Amino acid sequence: MAQMSLDDYHRAEQHFTQELTAYTQKQFFEGMARMAGEGDSTCEILEISDPQSLLVKGESKDVSDKDCQEMSRLQSIYPMSEIQRINALVDQQQLVFACQYAERKIGTLQRERPPTDIEALSDQLENVQSDVSKIKREMARLTENEIPSAIEESSVLQKTYVLKGDYDLKLARQDYFTSNQDQIINQLVQQRSRNEFLAMAYEVEARNHRDTHKLLVAVAMDLQRNSKELKDRMQMMSDPSITAARHQRGTISDRDTFMTRLHNIVDETDATTDRHHLFLTYSGLVEGVEKLKDHLESLHTSHASTSCSQDNRLALLEKNVKSFEAMVYTGSVRGGQPVLSPQTLIDHQGQLENELQKLEQTILEIVTDLSRKEKILKTDSLQATERELFLYFFNDPERLDQVLQDLNTRLQAQLVS
Secondary structure, eight states: OTTSOOHHHHHHHHHHHHHHHHHHHIIIIIIHHHHHTOSSOOOOOOOTTOTTOHHHHOOOHHHHHHHHHHHHHHHHHHHHHHHHHHHHHHHHHHHHHHHHHHHHHHHHHHHSOOOOOHHHHHHHHHHHHHHHHHHHHHHHHIIIIIHHHHHHHHHHHHHHHHHHHHHHHHHHHHHHHHHHHHHHHHHHHHHHHHHHHHHHHHHHHHHHHHHHHHHHHHHHHHHHHHHHHHHHHHHHHTOGGGSOOSSOOSBOOTTOHHHHHHHHHHOOHHHHHOOOOSSOBHHHHHHHHHHHHHHHHHHHHHHHHHHHHHHHHHHHHHHHHHHHHHHHHTTOOSTTOOOOSOHHHHHHHHHHHHHHHHHHHHHHHHHHHHHHHHHHHHHOHHHHHHHHHHHHHHHOHHHHHHHHHHHHHHHHHHHHO
16 A cells, blocks of 8 residues: 555545535535524534533523513414404305305206295295394304403413424424434544544554564575675685695695595494504595495395385285275175174164254254244234233133233223223
């Protein structure tokens, strides 16, 4: 990641921040202003821990006084406005019923001929006038007595309706505010998680770089140490005592400890006869090396013959083992295992193993079914109640009768209410 360019990522994050800021201003300032019906809304992100927050400390005294004055005004004009509303409804219904009555009369006149008896018409007119007078007296009684008392009683409830509407509006504003705030917080949390993930990736890569740097430092130190050792060897090899002489000598110098030790190693006569040479020669060293080479070749020859005889013995041993296996495993029906028991016992053992497997599968199915039923009883209260009723039915009939009586009593109480 250190070699990658993150300009596109930073530009995308900057664009996301700008878009989120614009969305926040639109939702928390313009949205709340539209909802509140005001043009100069000053909404801010809700901070519950701040005691000066409006949603925590409530409305100010001036706002409460204005609300009380508005409530008093509504209560004062409520009786008159309610009477006017009732009168308007009555007038509307009168016009509706008058239109319906006129339509019925027109339909009757179109289907039938109008009556010509003046006395019948006058009697019908008197009955209608008496009915109208009764209705007017009833309306006057309702208007003077019952309607004002009903309006006075409903004026008390009107205050509740107004307060309920006011609090519903406040709750709607608060819900709108908190829901948008949760969306903004989720976006900010996601942005922070991206930044923290990037920082964590950089930290992991930096740790790997530090480990690589440590390894490179160790390799550099090892190379310096090897270089120093090589210089020491070169300095040691530049010693005149171990360099080749200009003129070839037939004897080995006493100061040449390396050639002396090598001569003592390859010369077997010194070790076997306990005699020492007065002078050590290079020809004796070459002769000892040739003898050692001849001895090595003889050893190789003897080793090859010995390996051949061992291979023949191993082949014979493998052949005998295969013949023994054929004799022991002949007739085996249990995957190549030797027959060590009677066939009847083996058959019964196989049947018992099959039955044991079936029994284990059945137990697992029963345990799974019990777990599933326990989960259903824990999540579904109706199933749990049904199980208890079944238990009462089989084990405690008196308790079942008591439970049914209680349910019947509750059902009757609900029907009565």
